[in-house]
Structures are given as structure tokens and as C-alpha cells.
């Protein structure tokens with residue numbers, strides 16, 4: 001097919017998908033001096049000025065990732081009034097067992113930060129608008145070709161983008177992953193993550209709470225002021241029950257499930273639910289293609305690590321590519337395999353821990369129940385184990 005020279009462009013890297021991971025990837029690579037295009041099938045989200053409503057979708061961002069986002073000029077674009085640091089984590093089992101992590105024990109100022117998805121997304125888009133990245137939104141790619149020497153993305157409307165490397169950041173149902181013929185291993189938890197925000201009667205003092213029980217995993221994450229964000233990972237039937245409750249009944253149910261730790265709750269945002277699945281792509285690379293974020297892996301939200309894992313993918317990919325002097329060789333499989341090897345351990349460890357914990361607490365057998373609660377208490381008494389766990393969480 002003849003090439004339309006006016007519409008064809010070549011970049012070092014073309015990133016497909018502008019979720020949090022794709023946005024950060026395009027920015028990180030352009031900050032390393034690479035020419036980058038970012039293609040997103042949805043139109044860019046419009047931020048409404050003066051919109052004070054709280055986003056029901058929130059993320060716990062690790063301190064290391066917050067520092068990385070600050071180094072790229074993103075974190076400082078978030079209003080301080082909309083970010084809440086985590087000073088302490090309190091984790092409860094279902095038989096008076098308890099585990100507590102303090103920022104001071106880990107010699108850090110904070111264990112993490114709670115931010116709203118929409119605000120972080122808007123801050124990333126803003127930083128990208130001030131960068132050299134070519135932003136192409138509201139356009140769907142129709143065909144992709146990739147090889148060690150050249151990759152290409154054909155967009156609807158005949159525009160064709162050439163690149164040394166395509167990055168698939170197009171989420172859990174990744175189209176690029178399918179185009180590459182990369183299979184995924186899926187574990188369906190048959191659970192949903194029910195999320196909603198509440199106003200609390202008592203101050204949370206920047207404490208994040210988590211309860212493991214036969215009714216799933218309930219997390220209360222602190223938001224600025226007397227507000228919390230809930231993520232309740234519950235079996236599908238219970239999730240449906242929770243979604244069907246009116247505002248007052250849901251507030252009462254959630255307050256009771258959390259042992260009235262913060263007094264009465266008042267619902268601020270309507271509850272939403274997300275299906276919970278663990279996925280792992282059989283390969284993270286092909287010649288001319290690399291997978292990052294949910295396109296590569298998804299994890300149970302109980303550790304609040306999904307997007308953090310994706311940010312760590314991007315950091316590793318950016319480091320490996322920037323060590324190469326010739327962008328023409330970014331598609332080289334030997335180089336990309338280094339990225340894949342570097343990310344496998346982190347990805348598999350996070351998936352094993354979250355799956356193991358979720359399964360451990362879904363058992364109703366008395367012995368399993370006893371052992372898991374004993375384990376929580378034991379961990380709480382061992383400073384070295386706690387320190388190790390905290391170091392994993394703050395990366």
C-alpha cells in the first residue's frame with residue numbers, strides 16, 4: 001500500500017494506552033530524551049474545574065513511586081488537600097489477631113499516599129501536555145506489526161506510526177497482547193472489589209485499616225479530613241448484596257464490619273464494583289514489543305500494588321532503554337528479555353502473596369483459622385519480619 005508521507009511519522013517508542021501506566025511510561029521515556037507518541041482509544045478525560053466531588057476510585061501509591069512521579073514533575077501538580085499520607089497500617093484477622101506497621105519503624109516519613117485516580121490521571125496528562133510527547137487520543141489502532149528492526153501501528157483513518165518499539169499499556173484485556181499471540185494465565189477470584197467513600201464520625205489519624213475475614217478483605221484507606229475510601233473484596237453474592245443497599249444501610253454495614261473503629265459512617269459516593277482477576281501474560285516481550293502494567297499482570301487489590309507494579313515496570317523499561325545509545329535497536333529481543341527477566345520476580349512474588357493471603361482467609365476450617373491468626377500475631381512480634389514486609393510495601 002503506498003505510504004502517505006504527510007501522515008506517517010517515526011518515533012523511538014509508541015505507547016498504546018493512556019491509563020496511569022501508559023501515561024507515566026510516555027512521560028518517563030520522553031524525559032530520557034526519546035521521541036514518543038502516546039495513542040489512546042478514548043478521548044482525553046476532561047477535568048471539570050471546581051469539581052469537589054471525591055472519586056470513588058483511589059490508589060495507595062508507594063513512597064518510592066511518589067518520589068519517582070515527583071522527579072517527573074507530576075506529584076507536585078496534585079493539590080495537597082486531595083492527598084492523604086499513611087502513617088500507620090492496622091491489619092486484623094478474624095480471631096482478635098492483629099498486625100501493625102508504623103512509618104517510624106521503617107524509618108520513613110510515610111508508608112504510602114492515598115490519591116484519587118482521576119486527579120492523578122489529570123496530573124499526568126498535564127505534565128504530558130508540557131512535554132514533547134505526541135498525544136493522539138480518541139483514535140483506535142487497527143493493525144500492529146512488530147519486529148526487531150521496525151514496529152508499526154496503523155490507526156483508524158489511515159495514519160501510520162512507525163517506531164523502534166511498541167509498548168502495550170492497553171490494560172488487562174490488551175489488544176496488542178492478543179495481536180502478538182501472547183496467552184494469559186487467569187485466576188478468577190469470583191470476587192468483586194466494592195469501592196465507595198465515607199465521611200467518618202471519628203478522626204482516622206492517617207491510619208489505614210484492613211480486616212481479613214470469611215467475608216472477604218475490607219480496607220479503609222484514609223482520605224484528607226474525616227473521610228475514608230473503602231475497598232471491600234467480597235464474594236460476588238455479597239458484593240451484589242452490598243451494591244443493592246441504600247446509602248444508610250451500606251454505611252451501617254461497613255461501619256459494623258470495621259468494628260465501629262471510626263464511629264458512624266456516612267456514604268459520600270455511590271458504591272461501584274470491579275471484578276477481581278489475577279492475570280499473568282506468558283511473555284512480556286516480543287521483538288519490537290514490550291508489555292507493561294495490567295497488560296502484563298493484574299493482582300488482587302488487597303496489597304494495593306497493581307498500579308505500583310505497573311510503575312515499577314515502566315521504571316525498569318526506561319532504565320534498560322536509556323542505557324542503549326541507539327534507539328534503532330530498542331526492538332532487539334535480547335535487550336527486551338532483560339526487561340522481562342528484571343520484572344518477573346517482582347510480578348510473581350506479588351501475585352503469590354496476594355493469592356495466598358486471599359485463599360488463606362477464605363478457609364473456614366478451624367485449624368486453618370487458628371494458624372492464620374497465630375501467623376498475624378507472630379509477625380507482629382517480629383521486628384525483622386515486619387521491617388522486611390514494610391520494605392516491600394514502600395518500594
Ligand SMILES: Cc1cc2nc3c(=O)[nH]c(=O)nc-3n(C[C@H](O)[C@H](O)[C@H](O)COP(=O)(O)OP(=O)(O)OC[C@H]3O[C@@H](n4cnc5c(N)ncnc54)[C@H](O)[C@@H]3O)c2cc1C
Pocket residue numbers: 016017018019020021022039040041042058059060061140141169170171172174175176193194195231274275292293294295301303304305306307308309310
Ligand atoms: C477495586 C480495585 C482497587 C485497586 N486499588 C489499587 C491500589 O490501591 N493501588 C494500586 O497500586 N493498584 C490498585 N488497583 C489496580 C489498578 O487499578 C491497576 O493495576 C491499574 O489501574 C492499571 O493501569 P494500566 O494503565 O496498566 O491499565 P488501565 O488503567 O486499564 O489503562 C489502559 C488504557 O488503555 C486504553 N486502551 C485499551 N485498548 C486500547 C487500544 N487498543 N489502543 C489504545 N488504547 C487502548 C484504555 O482506554 C485505558 O485508558 C486496584 C484495582 C481494583 C480493581
